[in-house]
Amino acid sequence: MASTIRVRATSSGETTEVQALIQHPMDSGFVKDSKGELIPPHFIQQLTFEHDGKTVFAADWGGGVSKDPYVKFAFKGGKKGDELKISWVDNKGATDTTTAKIQ
Amino acid sequence: MRNLMPKSALVLILVAAGAISASAAGSEDDFKAAYAAAEAANKEAGKLRNQWTTTANTLAAAKKAADAGDFDKATASAKEAEALAKASIFQATSEKTRWREMEIR
């Protein structure tokens, strides 16, 4: 199965810009389904980006982040070909991890 | 181009609405007759491929009221459904030629 994480990381020499899109329902727990029953909360709580063994970005999320969440940030350093490790864990304990090469 | 509703028509509508709901009667037989008529009209609308969701909803409401033994309400809903179905038939029939008024040419 394909990863739930899509990453685009591009180095401009000095900085690396990172965009990520993650496939996840991000159910807040406040929305009702078609039968009028609340859909239980199911959302990513933490997302981390590591480069060269160091965390370069860490997100704490609630159910208010959009479905299939997107985030963009940039960090100093990072060369073309370097690996970026991305992982998340949700409120049900599910996780996914992937690595992406900086372009 | 746009069909805005003239005020005189609104008066007509209110009169019509009042008249129909006042005529709602109460027995199971009345309900059955009204329901059959509504279903038939809705079937006809189906042949014209122009059923309204509101007709189906109102028919369902009629059935629900009848199941609960409230034939006053059931008959009123059935008559309402018939009126809706008839309106949809009328719409489909008149649109056979009227659609061209909207056409971009």
Added chain:
Amino acid sequence: MRLRSAITLASAALALAALTLASALPSGAADKVDPVADAKAFKKFFTDKFPKVKFEDFVNGPYSMNEDLYRQWQEKEQFPPYEFSLEMGKEMFSKPFKNGKTYADCFPNGGIGIRQNYPLFDEKEGKVITLELALNRCREANGEQPYSYVRDEMAALTAYMAFTSRGKLMDIKIPNDPRALAAYENGKEYFYTRRGQLNFSCATCHVQSPGERIRAEILAPALGIVNAMPIYRSEWSGMGTTSRRFTTCNSQIRGVPLSPQDDEYRNVEYYLSYVSNGLPISGPGARP
């Protein structure tokens, strides 16, 4: 309860009254079917109505008519929400059926870069064949179950096929066959025919009012609307096909939708695609 039913009835009567009042207006004579003239008039209508919108931007729906929306769209396009569907479609497209064949075997040019030719008129069958229909027929011909027309897999496959055709100009042909002209005309009639309790036609929203808000949504112009299909709609929190767009439009105006890929829906798609000839394929699209 009483009030509610009075309102429902009133609106039924409203439609009736509107019809009755308007039936005094002259109705157009049944002219000769002239798709070339239709398409020209259709484009002129929209380019006159929106002189600032570049012709090729009509495929971007409401985004081309509102600056604030346009910026939100540009942001979304940086990493578009249809990305997952697109990738799924790409994978599905290359994965062989149980019999070893693939979708590529069912389509000219292996299915790549051909979206702009659909729907097409099949002279053997005498009917309009949409891309969605062709995909399911391909599956069935290869012993696979057809997919739902409105949801995930069909959206993913058409997303991929549209993506490989991006920028190609819509190129719908009407062969010299009276049945093709009849299908076109029937599609046009469907497009302009008011239906549902709200007494709206497709044109009420997408010809008369694009760029305006209906309730909360900014309406897309009919010109180029099919070029962006399938779409990821934030309102749906997911992907939808042309079939999904047609059926939900119908139920929104309180009409009972036809079955997806009903002849009439296929004909509407044929009509709408034909009058959008010359506009680029932009699908898969993202919409509010």
Added chain:
Amino acid sequence: MSTMDHDFSATRRVILKGAGVLTLVGLGIVPLDLTRAFAAANDKYPEEAFKQKSDADVIKALYGKTAEPSDKVKMDAPEIAENGAVVPIAVSTTLADVTSIAFLVSENPNVLIAKYNIPAGTLPNVANRIKMAKTSNVTVLVEAGGKLYSAVKEVKVTVGGCGG
């Protein structure tokens, strides 16, 4: 006690070395706070903050200090969200030593949307997409040099993104 908490989270990256935590234990911090101390150390998920129903309570739970408005915090948000389910919001700042950035939507059932931890070397610019139930103020908090700064903007929502 709460003062200690604040200082702790504000500078947690500096005192993450085990010794700091041990010292705290030595000081006799109650178990709840110990958990929180470790929480900060391990970037533990700020569960409580995500349950709060007002801006003030979120700020208290997350930072324990008040935020001052700053024109150095730039928020990029639409005037009218195309759909409350997906509202793109970005923030950038010229403030130095930024350690975290948080997004709050006052009218959402849970006010805190996201908190981003910004290590040294990461630029203080973040873009994300959030849900908004209805028209609301969106607040961005930027924690920089141990202080808290904010920017607020109203975003109109005509189609809500939290059901219905």
